[in-house]
Amino acid sequence: MDINSESIVKAEGLSIGYETDEGILWAVKEVSFEVPKTSVFCIVGESGSGKTTLGNAISGLLPPYVLTQGYLVVDNIVVINNDKNNLKAARGIAVRIPQNPSSALNPYLKVRALFEDVMKSKAKNVSKAEVREAIVKYLSIMQLDEEVLELYPYQLSGGMAQRVAIALALAAKPRIIVADEPTSNLDAYLRSSVGSLLKRLIEFGITVIVITHDIVFASHVCNYIVVMYGGRVVEVGKVEEVLSQPLHPYTMLLIEAATLKKVFTNSMRVSAIEGVGESGCVYKSKCPYRVNTCQAVPLLKYVSKTHGVACWRAVT
Amino acid sequence: MLLAYVLKRVVLSILIIFGVIALSYVLIYIMPGNPAYTWVGKPKGPKAAEAIQIAVRELGLDKPFYIQLYEVTTRFFSFNWGVSLRFKQPVATIAIRSLVATLEVLIIAYVIAIPLGILIGSIAALYRSSLGDKAIYTLTSILIASPRFWLAALTLIILQALNVNVFGRIGVEYQPTITIVTGSYIIDSLISGRIDAFLDALTRTLPPALLVSLYPFALVVRIVRISLSEKLHEEYFRQALSYGISGWYAVKRYALRSVIPVLAQIMGITIAYSLVDVATIESVFGREGVGIALAKAIPYNDYPLIIGLLTVVSIAFIISFTVADIVHKLVDPRVRI
The missing domain is CATH 1.10.3720.10 (MetI-like)
Structure with a gap:
């Protein structure tokens, strides 16, 4: 497949699933998108929409028994090529920032040892002085004191652990950082500071992929947005396009729920995904505009160069 | 902190050893057989009863049980472990x-x-x-x-x-x-x-x-x-x-x-x-x-x-x-x- 030099992550017809007793359960279904270099790219969706699985695929953290289809290219490395995968190759290039940093830092090692491990894994023969210098640099970017180096992870507060986790990610010198729900455990003040922190990562030539259910947070942080529902991408585009002119009913609903602005005449609340296993459009059981054509799966159609939507309404 | 832990352990160990000694002595006391008989080399003949009597006194087995228990334990903590009755060697x-x-x-x-x-x-x-x-x-x-x-x-x-x-x-x-x-x-x-x-x-x-x-x-x-x-x-x-x-x-x-x-x-x-x-x-x-x-x-x-x-x-x-x-x-x- 051709790789656009402007994009750093490219998915084409990507499906990711697991074998269950009732057959294969596809968590991600025929997803296609491109992440432009040094952008902040958000994947928005509710629990069960497949966004975390997609993030794990990009950072190479899918379990070995995973089933895959389609293509996933990360920084010019083919990570998934139909049923063959090379997930290990993505690790260290696309680094994940954990959802719960307190449990994601090894409780048996001091923060200094964590830094040393991460840096040694990238470059085998770095001198101790170089390592020390680099650690100080990454700590200062994250506004952390050098004292944290002598602490064990259980001695850090939630916000500090979060910043340590991000500093460690920077120490791995990644091309991409995948932030999985970076704000789920934080209060409002810390949320905005994490947001601006993530935006700053672009200065280091890093592409940031943010996985979140919070469309308000996404609108503050991101350049591009992908909205997922039931394992499928329902809308994709620049953040201003999607937010000002949402085309998919689900996106409209998310924006309405977040801003308390009425979009639908007969307003309804966002409820959890159900009936995803049915054929046809993933959103048809919830959609207020449901028509007969929704029995077939709508393909992602682009209305502008960047703005795409998977809804029969937008096409016809 | 490690020192405090070790000290605590030592004190606890002394108590455990005290318990082990006391319990084993009780078990041996109620066990059939006579230690004095072993001590004098399982004698036979007319003078046997007398020899065993002497051995009983020598080993202090004629004293009340609680005195025996006290003597056995204190002897152990003063590092005088005594002599094996069977092998006649220091324990x-x-x-x-x-x-x-x-x-x-x-x-x-x-x-x-x-x-x-x-x-x-x-x-x-x-x-x-x-x-x-x-x-x-x-x-x-x-x-x-x-x-x-x-x-x-x-x-x-x-x-x-x-x-x-x-x-x-x-x-x-x-x-x-x-x-x-x-x-x-x-x-x-x-x-x-x-x-x-x-x-x-x-x-x-x-x-x-x-x-x-x-x-x-x-x-x-x-x-x-x-x-x-x-x-x-x-x-x-x-x-x-x-x-x-x-x-x-x-x-x-x-x-x-x-x-x-x-x-x-x-x-x-x-x-x-x-x-x-x-x-x-x-x-x-x-x-x-x-x-x-x-x-x-x-x-x-x-x-x-x-x-x-x-x-x-x-x-x-x-x-x-x-x-x-x-x-x-x-x-x-x-x-x-």
């Missing part, structure tokens, strides 16, 4: 000699069992449900289930047939040539600079040690296999992979490390179990040891020796539990002891 000498002989086997067994068990267990965990894993699982099941004394007899017969003499602790021809320092022939032969004697002692110790190691080895494999495969799904292990830390290094530092506390605790108990397990193997191989000495002391009501051996074994138990706790503390910074 401390016999107890320590037996313990050293047993520890020789036990230490070699565990030095083999723990690292090898961790290695094999890790392989099983990393290649879970592969053919190798299944083979390891089956093998360890057999090892845990098979009676060691039977394996010991089998090994001895096979080695005899191959003309390898592994009976006893050291060949009689080497025994007089070694100066006894620690009581372990393996170490003493090296101190005396006798490589040939050292090799002889080692060849005689290895087969029983290997047999003793089977149980802890199988146990370590099982524990590591289960705990490690659990730790491989731990959030911080996956995060380490994401940071680009890979291979055996990641497994060692980010998964195996957290298995060690559990392993240390279980090994502390298993060593205590092996102290008993080793007795049958020692008896098959004709070695000295705590278990054998105890088996010889009990039928003769040799209460000083029984108490001496039990005390020595309790101290060994307490030390192994303490070491397990200290290992746990050293590995896991969150633990306070």
Whole structure:
């Protein structure tokens, strides 16, 4: 497949699933998108929409028994090529920032040892002085004191652990950082500071992929947005396009729920995904505009160069 | 803080040893048989009754029970362990000699069992449900289930047939040539600079040690296999992979490390179990040891020796539990002891 030099992550017809007793359960279904270099790219969706699985695929953290289809290219490395995968190759290039940093830092090692491990894994023969210098640099970017180096992870507060986790990610010198729900455990003040922190990562030539259910947070942080529902991408585009002119009913609903602005005449609340296993459009059981054509799966159609939507309404 | 812990442990140990002595004396007291009869050499004839009477007075067995108990315990804590009624040797000498002989086997067994068990267990965990894993699982099941004394007899017969003499602790021809320092022939032969004697002692110790190691080895494999495969799904292990830390290094530092506390605790108990397990193997191989000495002391009501051996074994138990706790503390910074 051709790789656009402007994009750093490219998915084409990507499906990711697991074998269950009732057959294969596809968590991600025929997803296609491109992440432009040094952008902040958000994947928005509710629990069960497949966004975390997609993030794990990009950072190479899918379990070995995973089933895959389609293509996933990360920084010019083919990570998934139909049923063959090379997930290990993505690790260290696309680094994940954990959802719960307190449990994601090894409780048996001091923060200094964590830094040393991460840096040694990238470059085998770095001198101790170089390592020390680099650690100080990454700590200062994250506004952390050098004292944290002598602490064990259980001695850090939630916000500090979060910043340590991000500093460690920077120490791995990644091309991409995948932030999985970076704000789920934080209060409002810390949320905005994490947001601006993530935006700053672009200065280091890093592409940031943010996985979140919070469309308000996404609108503050991101350049591009992908909205997922039931394992499928329902809308994709620049953040201003999607937010000002949402085309998919689900996106409209998310924006309405977040801003308390009425979009639908007969307003309804966002409820959890159900009936995803049915054929046809993933959103048809919830959609207020449901028509007969929704029995077939709508393909992602682009209305502008960047703005795409998977809804029969937008096409016809 | 570690000092305070050790002090606390020492005080606790003294109480435990006090309890062990008191309890063993009570058991010996209610046991049939007369220690005085053994002490005077099982006399027969008309003067026998008189001789036994004298012995009873000499041993203080005519005093009330609580006085006897008091004398026995205080004697122990003043390091006057008395003389074995059966062997007419100081109890401390016999107890320590037996313990050293047993520890020789036990230490070699565990030095083999723990690292090898961790290695094999890790392989099983990393290649879970592969053919190798299944083979390891089956093998360890057999090892845990098979009676060691039977394996010991089998090994001895096979080695005899191959003309390898592994009976006893050291060949009689080497025994007089070694100066006894620690009581372990393996170490003493090296101190005396006798490589040939050292090799002889080692060849005689290895087969029983290997047999003793089977149980802890199988146990370590099982524990590591289960705990490690659990730790491989731990959030911080996956995060380490994401940071680009890979291979055996990641497994060692980010998964195996957290298995060690559990392993240390279980090994502390298993060593205590092996102290008993080793007795049958020692008896098959004709070695000295705590278990054998105890088996010889009990039928003769040799209460000083029984108490001496039990005390020595309790101290060994307490030390192994303490070491397990200290290992746990050293590995896991969150633990306070």
